[in-house]
Amino acid sequence: MTDTAAAPAPASESRRPGRRGIVLSAVAIALTFAAFAGLQRLWAGEPYREADPRAEVTRIQDTARRAHDLMALPEAARLDHEEIDTGDCYYRGMEYWAHFDESQPGVNSFHTAWAAEPVTRTDARTALTRLRERLIADGWKVRDDRSGQDFLTLRLERPGTEDTLVADWYGTRSPVRLAVYTECVRKRPTVSP
Numbered sequence: 001m002t003d004t005a006a007a008p009a010p011a012s013e014s015r016r017p018g019r020r021g022i023v024l025s026a027v028a029i030a031l032t033f034a035a036f037a038g039l040q041r042l043w044a045g046e047p048y049r050e051a052d053p054r055a056e057v058t059r060i061q062d063t064a065r066r067a068h069d070l071m072a073l074p075e076a077a078r079l080d081h082e083e084i085d086t087g088d089c090y091y092r093g094m095e096y097w098a099h100f101d102e103s104q105p106g107v108n109s110f111h112t113a114w115a116a117e118p119v120t121r122t123d124a125r126t127a128l129t130r131l132r133e134r135l136i137a138d139g140w141k142v143r144d145d146r147s148g149q150d151f152l153t154l155r156l157e158r159p160g161t162e163d164t165l166v167a168d169w170y171g172t173r174s175p176v177r178l179a180v181y182t183e184c185v186r187k188r189p190t191v192s193p
Helices: 011-015 019-044 053-071 121-137
Strands: 049-051 079-090 103-118 141-148 151-158 163-169 175-181 185-187
Touching: 049 053, 053 103, 053 121, 053 163, 053 175, 053 185, 121 141, 121 151, 121 163, 121 175
Parallel strands: 049 185
Antiparallel strands: 079 103, 103 175, 103 185, 141 151, 151 163, 163 175
8 A cells, every 4th residue: 555645844834824815814804893883983972073172162153143234124123242152062872872971072063042121012013034045045954943922943054064054032121132053163272383
């Protein structure tokens, strides 16, 4: 009987991974990174948009002033007061449950509110209708437009900025109130020269 066992392959050939092994390794590494990124997104949620807080406040103040001008209220209904408020924003995703009552540092929303002197229902309706038509022409989307005997409410959103404008009136002793809000934004890191 003759021994027909194959001769062992040279050492240099057996240590070199085949193409299949390289491809499988690359796929395994890519799947590992994708899973990690997916878990990170699940944990942290959708990231907040980065912005300069001063630019956000300036934009909503300008929007409120322009909206007031567009309403063209009677002279007696001049602007009475203005407020700028900063709101807290919370963690997103599963991380929210680890910090459910803590605001996220460096992330805020902004709000400005203006009020005019009281006006009649006719003046308020005319002003809100004018505002609605002009802002729709500028690309704003109506989210709410309601009226009753003693109230008028108009809510619009500006696509691309996530800004919301609310104008309302609640009876003959009420001013037309105007508020503009931003969604939560993360403070953009400053670059030192």
